[in-house]
Structure formats: C-alpha cells, structure tokens
C-alpha cells in the first residue's frame with residue numbers, strides 16, 4: 001500500500017506531448033448544451049486516442065484548424081481557431097456510424113466511436129426534462145419489484161404483488177414513494193456494509209490491516225468507520241449530501257437499529273474544528289492519502305475523484321493554471337509529459353500543505369492533524385523551494401485560499417451533484433448513464449441540486465420514476 005501511494009504521487013503521460021489545455025473550455029463555449037459539457041468538460045479522449053495522437057473526430061477536425069498557419073499553434077491561436085473548425089465538421093460523420101458529429105455531441109454519444117450512437121435519433125419515446133413525467137415505457141410493477149430488492153433487499157411477496165395490481169396509476173406511484181421511505185429505513189439500506197456503505201468503498205478505500213477502533217488490524221493507524229458514518233449520515237434522511245466534503249462535525253454510528261448521530265469531537269479524530277472539511281480531513285484520509293508526502297497530491301486527486309467524479313489520471317477535469325506546475329518539491333513535474341496534468345493537480349494540492357499525514361518516531365505526534373508551517377517544520381529538507389509552497393491553490397480554475405474553501409467550492413459545483421447522482425444511478429439502474437438515459441440523468445442531477453438542495457432521499461424519489469429505472 002505504501003509503495004502504491006508513493007509511486008502514484010507524480011502523474012506523467014506516456015505519450016509525451018499533450019492536448020491543448022484550452023480545448024475543453026472552448027469546445028464547451030461552442031456547445032454549452034452538449035451533455036459532455038453539463039457541469040464538466042470533455043476528457044482529452046473526446047478528440048485524442050492519447051494526446052497528441054488524434055482519434056477519428058480529432059483527425060477530421062485538424063485540417064480545418066487555422067489552415068496555413070505554421071505548427072505548433074500557440075494556445076491562443078488554437079483557441080481562436082477551434083470554434084470555426086468544430087462547426088466546419090458538424091455535418092460530417094467521423095466514425096461512420098450514420099449519425100453526424102453534431103447530432104452525436106448534442107445527444108451525448110461519442111463522435112469518434114462507431115459503437116456509441118443515439119438509439120433513437122429521430123424522436124419517438126424520448127425522455128423528457130422532468131423525471132416525474134417520463135412514463136412512456138414506465139412499468140410501475142417492474143419498478144415496484146426492483147425497488148423492494150434494491151432498497152429492502154427482498155423480493156415482494158405474492159400477496160404484496162396482488163395488492164399492488166389492484167391499485168390505480170396514481171396509487172401505484174404513491175405506493176412506490178411510500179415503500180421507498182419504508183425501505184430506506186432498513187438495515188439493508190443504511191446499516192453497516194449496507195447499500196449506502198457500498199457507495200463509499202471507492203471513496204474511503206478501507207484497508208483492514210491498518211484499521212483502528214472496532215475490529216482493529218495488526219497496525220492500527222486510523223479508523224475508517226468514522227468516514228463511513230459521516231458519508232452515510234450525509235446521504236440519509238433529510239441531510240445535506242455536501243456535508244461529506246464540508247462538515248465541521250463528526251458522526252458516530254449506533255447499532256440495533258443503526259443510527260448516525262452528530263458529534264462535535266471523537267477520540268479518533270484530530271483536526272481542529274476550524275480546519276475540518278468532512279471526509280477530506282478525516283484521520284483515515286490524512287493517514288492513508290497524505291501519508292509521508294510533503295505535497296499531498298494523492299489526497300487532492302483522491303478527493304477530486306471520489307467526491308467530484310474527476311480522475312486526473314484519466315485526464316478528466318483538467319483546468320491548467322498558467323505558470324504551473326512550479327515543482328516546489330523538485331519531483332520533475334515540469335517535464336512536458338507531466339505538466340499536462342500537474343498544471344491542474346499541483347495547485348489543487350497546495351491547500352493540503354498543512355495537513356499532516358503520518359509521523360513516525362518520538363516527540364509530539366502530529367499525525368492526522370492540521371499543523372501550521374508543516375512543510376517548514378517537517379519537510380524543509382525535501383527540496384530548496386519546498387517551503388515556498390503556498391497554501392492557496394486552485395479548484396476548477398478558481399482560486400481558493402484554504403482547503404475549507406476548496407471543499408465549499410467543490411461541494412457547490414455541478415461536478416459534485418453529477419458525481420453523487422451518478423453513484424446512485426450505477427447502484428440502482430445498474431450502469432453509468434448511457435446516451436439514451438442522458439436527458440433523464442441530467443434532469444435528475446439538476447433537480448437534486450436546484451430543487452432538492454442536495455437531499456439524496458428526495459432525489460431517489462425522482463430516480464425511481466425514471467424510465468431508466470422503471471422500464472423493463
């Protein structure tokens with residue numbers, strides 16, 4: 001584990017050169033309603049196999065990009081020429097799947113992948129904007145069966161199904177809502193190792209051998225049960241899902257039946273209240289993601305991936321900051337192959353600079369706490385410039401002074417709402433939203449954010465009404 005984390009600290013692309021940093025932003029300014037631009041930007045793979053090698057769509061675009069101007073284009077020449085080049089190939093079909101590039105990007109399918117195309121390009125039974133009324137193939141009996149399995153862990157009995165059959169259309173929908181409320185109280189849904197916990201596994205990445213507290217491992221370092229408890233609390237009842245990133249409180253789990261209760265302090269947690277940012281600053285996150293590193297890039301990239309759904313290693317969510325990376329810790333990240341990711345990742349990591357991971361040896365133990373001047377006090381020999389590392393950094397290209405600001409900006413973003421709803425979509429529908437499901441998916445996460453104010457419980461009532469969930 002230690003080896004994996006340290007090796008993962010620097011991200012460089014095998015291919016050498018990289019896609020133009022402004023590409024995603026200009027693309028989305030040209031096509032603001034494209035599904036790939038709702039709250040995010042297209043990954044480099046939209047136009048590239050691996051930068052600089054272009055896929056079929058990128059290759060079709062290239063000759064229309066400032067023809068006659070010597071290569072390589074500057075970023076500003078490139079950005080100025082891109083909209084016209086994009087429009088020039090709208091009516092073409094780069095991947096030969098029979099659907100034009102423009103229709104593909106409007107419908108959220110991939111213009112360079114012939115296996116990705118709208119199933120129903122000509123209208124027909126297309127999901128509407130309001131998931132409450134997407135009923136063209138919706139089968140309430142199917143949804144009822146599915147709901148009891150997904151939320152209660154049980155198939156409906158014969159008697160339950162018979163009873164459901166006798167209900168009218170409106171009564172059936174009301175029954176679904178009532179059963180959702182009942183089943184989300186079940187241990188199957190909210191208990192330890194239940195459905196909600198499953199969603200947290202890739203965010204928390206538990207390792208039993210270094211767990212402390214209940215069921216401690218042989219080298220007890222931190223207790224991830226606290227992380228599961230905060231995650232579950234933020235997802236359940238009428239709580240605000242954003243608290244998983246922003247809470248200044250902790251959560252204690254009680255058993256029989258499972259309850260999650262706020263706590264202002266826990267013996268297993270050490271970050272002072274002013275510097276807490278939910279699970280980003282839990283003892284488990286700091287011990288396992290910061291560990292022994294001076295500049296906690298892993299903690300930043302893991303938080304970005306886990307809660308905002310953006311994986312820098314897959315070139316997602318790149319917002320290059322001019323002048324970055326500065327390479328304060330002398331890791332060689334200014335090399336061109338690394339700078340493509342590190343111009344985003346390093347400024348994303350600076351706000352973590354005072355969060356201590358693991359400290360070994362005698363003396364006062366500051367592990368998993370906020371330590372003012374941490375780099376100066378513990379890491380001054382890492383490189384000549386390490387102490388110049390600022391605490392202020394950038395998220396989504398916007399400046400943030402502290403990790404708390406980072407967390408607030410992240411939690412309020414479209415990316416957070418998209419990632420949160422996508423988790424449930426995958427759990428309940430069974431896969432990430434497909435191109436055909438995109439309209440329902442977008443409507444669901446927008447309502448989660450704007451109408452439901454980040455209450456998962458309310459969003460689930462929308463999700464079980466989608467055709468993606470309720471059409472056999």
Ligand SMILES: [Ca+2]
Nearest residue numbers: 093095097099
């Ligand atoms: Ca096509």
Ligand SMILES: [Ca+2]
Nearest residue numbers: 110111113116
């Ligand atoms: Ca396609």
